[in-house]
């Protein structure tokens with residue numbers, strides 16, 4: 001069993017990797033995620049270089065919120 005808690009920064013990194021992978025499957029060419037916010041409440045934002053759709057990664061979402069979201073994760077890339 002792994003009882004080690006991941007560091008907050010690593011948690012956001014993990015979300016970023018997950019989200020970019022998911023967006024890539026939809027054909028997007030995502031920008032490097034840009035972290036914003038306070039320590040422990042960080043969010044990363046990224047956009048598609050092709051269609052400009054965005055996505056957001058939240059390391060500390062509301063209880064009923066989501067940690068990753070955005071249209072880039074819900075819709076396929078509109079290339080051309």
Ligand SMILES: [Zn+2]
Pocket residue numbers: 027028029048049050051052053076077078
């Ligand atoms: Zn796109």
